[in-house]
Amino acid sequence: MWAGQERLKDKFTRLFQQQATVFAMGFWDNGSWTWSFQWRRTILPREEEIIQEFLSFLHQVTLVEGRIDKWIWKAAEEGSYTVKSAFEVMQDLELEEPIPVFLELWKGAAPSNVLAFGWRVFWGRVQTKVNLQRRGIITNGENTSCAFCQETEESLNHLLLLCPFSHQVWSLCHRWLGVLTALPDCVSVHFLQFGNDFRTLKQQGLMKTVWLAIA
Structure with a gap:
């Protein structure tokens, strides 16, 4: 699962226990998504703070019921991939002398x-x-x-x-x-x-x- 520019698996390594879908980790309640994690082992006291940070991070992402997931190319304003935008990503846009x-x-x-x-x-x-x-x-x-x-x-x-x-x-x-x-x-x-x-x-x-x- 991703949030922003990084994988949650990499950001919260200690909490990662198994592969699962987002749908298996919560439920819809009157149009709002509620997270409900099932941990496979007992959470240690020192990990409680990590869990709170994890939940705070997730709350920055708003899930919308019924909306179909889709890929968005952030390098282009319209959200669709273009050769030009890919080239600009690969090149350092701060170069003083573009080719x-x-x-x-x-x-x-x-x-x-x-x-x-x-x-x-x-x-x-x-x-x-x-x-x-x-x-x-x-x-x-x-x-x-x-x-x-x-x-x-x-x-x-x-x-x-x-x-x-x-x-x-x-x-x-x-x-x-x-x-x-x-x-x-x-x-x-x-x-x-x-x-x-x-x-x-x-x-x-x-x-x-x-x-x-x-x-």
Whole structure:
């Protein structure tokens, strides 16, 4: 059983005796919950103070009859899990210099699964053949050549930028946008530069979403 950010089992170790449900530890009385603990052994005099602290702690939690339990993700205001909020939890929000590529990533208007893919891209965690080999999923004897060109190893930058197939896709995109530019060979730099030729911040933000869709 949990209360707040910790388990009661850990906070009141001396009182923990058995696994049981909350429903087995009390009863409803005219819409109010009353705790009724059945101890499996005699409570020692020195433990009475711990029990009072335990009960005071429980009274901070209000149980509502008929309400269905549900998970709430406290890192997001709406209570639902989002990739962005999870990233912010994992990062130290008090960092003086946040990583620019991630600040731009979360500004995109892409679906959450696309943003999650972008997050993996910029951390270098896309399952390319090179990454799979590093993790031991692909052995040293297996082929790690790019699935598109078969000319070099399938690294992240090669797969998304440098492969002739990928390079052609980006070139067609720039032609469609009417932009003439050199393509960086690093995914994070490429993302940050993409769309900067447009004047307004709104247009530049839209181009970041386009980048994620193409990637």
